[in-house]
Amino acid sequence: MPIQILMPALSPTMTEGKLAKWAKKEGDKVASGDVLCEIETDKATMEVEAVDEGILGRILVPDGTENVAVNSPIALLLAEGEDASALDAAAAPGEAAAPPAAAAAPASTPAPKELPVAAPPPVEEYTGPTAKMTVREALRDAMAEEMRRDQEVILLGEEVAQYQGAYKVSQGLLDEFGDKRVIDTPITEMGFAGLGVGAAMLGMKPIVEFMTFNFAMQAIDQILNSAAKTLYMAGGKLGAPIVFRGPNGAAARVAAQHSQCYASWYAHCPGLKVVAPWSGADAKGLMKSAIRDPNPVIVLENEIMYGQHFEVPTDPEFLIPIGRAKIERPGKDVTITAFSRMVGVALEAAKQLEAEGIDAEVINLRSLRPLDVDAIVTSVKKTNRIVSVEEGWPVAGMGSEIAAMMMEEAFDWLDAPVVRVCGADVPMPYAANLEKLAIPQPETVVQAAKSVCYR
């Protein structure tokens, strides 16, 4: 059989090109590496070299032909001693290798169903011992317990050791674990985030603290391109079990460069898991799960929550599964989803709504990637109305995703359009009055909930 020479793709995006000129004629001897012809695309002119040896038996696409599709046959090559009569059979139409249908993919590739067909088992209620502590202490205990459990867990970041954490989250860890495992870094986020990923590649389980997530932007390349994508790029052979944690979201009066919610930024990215605890139990259970998880996990804490007190489980095996939401307050009239500090705002709003005769169900999302769509849908099937609350900006935010999921998964149960309550679509202002206007308040949530109840 003669060998078909196909129109090559000269760039990843090339779909067709012009066959400018043949350098060989029919009957010429061809050695591998010989220039066969010249091809022009809109970007460049390239020479096509022969891969196989033989005699150029027949040119199928003459000089100057435009719009030659990639992968269509342009010539036939006869092997040493092969007869020219073989050419006709090979050139017959229909036998040509069909170019892969480039644009054949449907407009929207259906996403693999992440939801199990049957509702997952409910998250077990913890009934063990608890102690009252701050979110800050809960996070510290979570890290300490996991560091006791696994020698490979280390903590590194700016001011985490001697200063005990810029926000005192790592209080006492240096004393207990020493400077080999609790490490002060220079102010070099990109460097130490990358270093953490490298160490994780060799089997360590680093916890990388960003003093705040605002500074993780210096390192976001390492988080996405190195941590999140490696497992996939390595065909599952190499991953990065690493935790990136620190305060996220609006802090108080620190203006635009220090006050921003990155939830939807990270939730956007396959290869990451993203959690955003609200309560002390959330903080502890999610942090422990994050450390044990074999994947890169982003833990979005909140500075304003650090000092708040909660009852927190003390059993060292207490874990909260990543990917599961929690109903903080059951209700039947309207679903309110929130995460991190906004859960408290939503609960406060629910209280105010109760006074007006509206029974709100508040869902603490806990995990933003994967998002517990099932829990939200189940709730909406009951309430038929939903408001999403977040501190972040509205455009392409978590609320946008929730609204889209409700269209896809709960459309027939909705009695009102989904409403998003978000941070104002502006950089965070410094002035006290403007800052308050920029962040969702319980009153904003109440209004939104009333509007979906048409009240």
Place this chain on the structure above:
Amino acid sequence: MPAEAAAKGGSEPQTHPEGKPDAEELLKLYREMLLIRRFEEKAGQLYGMGLIAGFCHLYIGQEAVVTGLQACAKDQDSVITTYRDHGHMLAKGMDPKGVMAELTGRIGGYSRGKGGSMHMFSVEKRFFGGHGIVGASVPLGTGLAFAHKYRGDGGLNFCYFGDGAANQGQVYEAFNMASLWKLPIIYVIENNRYAMGTSLQRASATTELYRRGEAFGIPGMPVDGMDVLAVKKAGEEVTAYVREGNGPYVMELNTYRYRGHSMSDPAKYRSKEEVASYRKEHDPIDGLRSYMEQHGIGDEASFKAIDKEIKEIVNEAAEFAQTSPEPDPSELWTDVLIEA
């Protein structure tokens, strides 16, 4: 100047201009440093009263750095710095009222209350911020220098950053370009020996920061940043070098901040004695004053008069910062983009 001498410093200015000191000039330097000192003390007070919030990084102790260098600057020169920016703005001739009102988040502030302590700008005075992300202002300053050269405006950029910032990767990306393209920029590393709670020694493999440009062919010089005359003298040399088109220069200004990193820092990472010794033995304002007294420049009465004048300026600024109204709620939505 040898590194050692610079590092030691002293309340006695070690370097003084040849010949008879220029009384007028010394008084001006004194006055400027005192304005920064008193302004910052007032800001600290207002913070304590809850009128200023968030992060507020005071410049107390470091006044000689910006004052001495600014004395070598021309109007067309630009300045960029970090969040520890109040002193730089005052030295650049920005209005203390506008700075203080920004600290209190009022409409009369340089950023109309939207930027706060760390983010103020004055195109007119060629002050380009006020930046909160450690290291990020260094490429920005390099870009300002690029524009100075491109437009041939004769200006150079003073790019101030801290000892901690000197470890950020983008600093070195900027150094390389600045040297490659011979940009008119002075990288002023304000080495106050700590980055928050981390001492230079604990964060930097090499601590002679003035040598950080060597790999890129950028010369450097350590300077006693507690001695305004030493700073000015070094500044004159370096600005001349840069203005001649020789490209960038790294100056390491050895200095000290008296207060915590920001208002919420208890500063337990250093001893009281260390702070006290700087205040007592190396204070830039006391040092200049005793130098002037030795040379018979200014008497008790003239220093008193300066004190009084500065106090009035600062009080007026504080008054303005409290009476200027909060921005109108509609301001929340403005200034995101320019209408086009």
